[in-house]
Amino acid sequence: MQPVFKTRITELYGIRLPVIASGLMWLATPEYVGAAVNAGLMGFMTAASFKNVDALRAGIQRCREITGGKPFGVNIMIRTSRDGTDRVTPLIDAVIDEGVRFVETAGHNPEAYIKRFKDAGIKVLHKVPGVRYAKKAESLGVDAVTVVGAEAGGHPGVEPVGTMVAAVAAARAIKIPLIVAGGIGTGDQLVAALALGADGVAMGTRFLVSEEVWADRRYKERLVKAGETDTTLLLQSMRNTQRALKTEHVSMIQQIEKDQAGDTAALLPHIMGTHAHAAYTTGDYEKAMLSCGQGVVFADKIEPFAAIVDRIEAEARATLTRLDSLHAQSAAGK
Ligand SMILES: Cc1cc2nc3c(=O)[nH]c(=O)nc-3n(C[C@H](O)[C@H](O)[C@H](O)COP(=O)(O)O)c2cc1C
Structure with missing residues (x-):
């Protein structure tokens, strides 16, 4: 079947659907990310979930086996630790050495690391909880930005703004490819996000019920x-x-x-x-405190990752058909 969409995000990652499986602490393992990539998405393994850099390297190799060499990404939390130890650079060293091509950064400003990524040919997607941070990230030279809205699981920002508003405000404010996230879990929402000016969506909560998530x-x-x-x-x-x-x-x-x-x-x-x-x-x-977004309402069945993606794609196609039928010209028979 022909891909439904061609956007700057499908082009950037060479993927079938403009959907990203964003980093999930403890849960975005090689098995999970491998399943996302094999289902035609881009996925990011969470570096912070590995107990040390050697384990991260082994995880990258494992993911490469699962995807059969298809590219995948690593999520790196940018932070300054209380004791001043640089915990970010060793992760970046590992990612570069292992030939990873895509990185999702989140947390603090990634400025200090952008040049290293660029020199290594790594494309950087920086995730932010608001439009002003998106503009800042664009000015730093990142390749794409994810803006998360208030509905998101994890960190929706100190002043959470609903995804519907954040998406349009961000699309109007930046020129680089834009991904939006926060409460998104269906193909109808994917179509809506593209209509709002995004090039793709990211999902976390929707995929928590996939078989490939190891949790009980x-x-x-x-x-x-x-x-x-x-x-x-x-x-x-x-x-x-x-x-x-x-x-x-x-x-x-x-x-x-x-x-x-x-x-x-x-x-x-x-x-x-x-x-x-x-x-x-x-x-x-x-x-426990377990990150979870409002889009959990769409996580309605435990099933293989690929089955969830098939449903999202089918919903997107059905929504496009529905929109076409609503179009005044086509309704009048053209
Ligand atoms: C269980 C869980 C763990 C998460 N852990 C991380 C993380 O370690 N790093 C990160 O950048 N984002 C993390 N996030 C945020 C997701 O990457 C993503 O931005 C968010 O889930 C998107 O909103 P949604 O949950 O409404 O789909 C987490 C989200 C969830 C639900």
């Missing part, structure tokens, strides 16, 4: 049952807003934020990533 089935079954009101924002008091699944652990954190406003030290033991890893392992989701 009970967690995925919870997601299948979840609706659009089953997530909440927290950690606004740390200026580190997150959207996560409503769980007992999350309610406890929100209570601390209320009762001990401004006491970051009281929060820190409860927001460590190890809680999430344990919950994914055991399936006891109530005991």
Whole structure:
């Protein structure tokens, strides 16, 4: 079947559908990213999920085996650690050495690393939670930008703006290829995002129920049952807003934020990533803060990654047909 779309994002990555499987802490493994790439998308393995740089290198090699050499990407969180150790450069060294061609950066400003990526021929997609950061990223010379809206799982920004607004505002503000994310999980939304001026979409939450995500089935079954009101924002008091699944652990954190406003030290033991890893392992989701977006309402079945992508593509085709039928000229028989 002919691809449905040709956009600057399908061209940049050489992919069938303009859809990105964005980095997921602990979960965007070689198996997951390999499945995304084999289904015709671009996927990013999360470097921070590997216990050290050697494990990341092994993960890159494993992903290459799964994709049969088709390109894939690595997600690198740009951050400055409290003790001043540079934890980003060793990851970049590994990515360059291993011949990875695509990187998704997130977090802080990637300026210090752009030249190294460019010299190595790596295309950089920088992810931001707002239009002004998108403009900044464009000025730094990144190849494409992802703008995430308020509905997104993970970090929707300190001042979350709905994806519908963020998409158009970003499309009008920048010239480089634009990906939008946040609550997107269907082919109809993909078509809508392109109509708003984006070149593609990124999804995180929608893919959490794919068979290739290693997390315990009970967690995925919870997601299948979840609706659009089953997530909440927290950690606004740390200026580190997150959207996560409503769980007992999350309610406890929100209570601390209320009762001990401004006491970051009281929060820190409860927001460590190890809680999430344990919950994914055991399936006891109530005991952790697990990033999750409002688009969880579309994660309605545990199935292979490729089956989810087939559905998204079929929905996109059906939406285009529907739009065509709504077009005044075609409705009048032309
Ligand atoms: C479980 C989960 C873990 C995530 N971990 C990361 C991460 O480690 N790095 C990152 O850049 N983004 C991370 N994100 C954000 C996603 O890459 C993506 O931006 C977001 O999921 C898009 O919004 P959506 O969830 O509405 O699809 C995570 C999201 C989820 C749901």
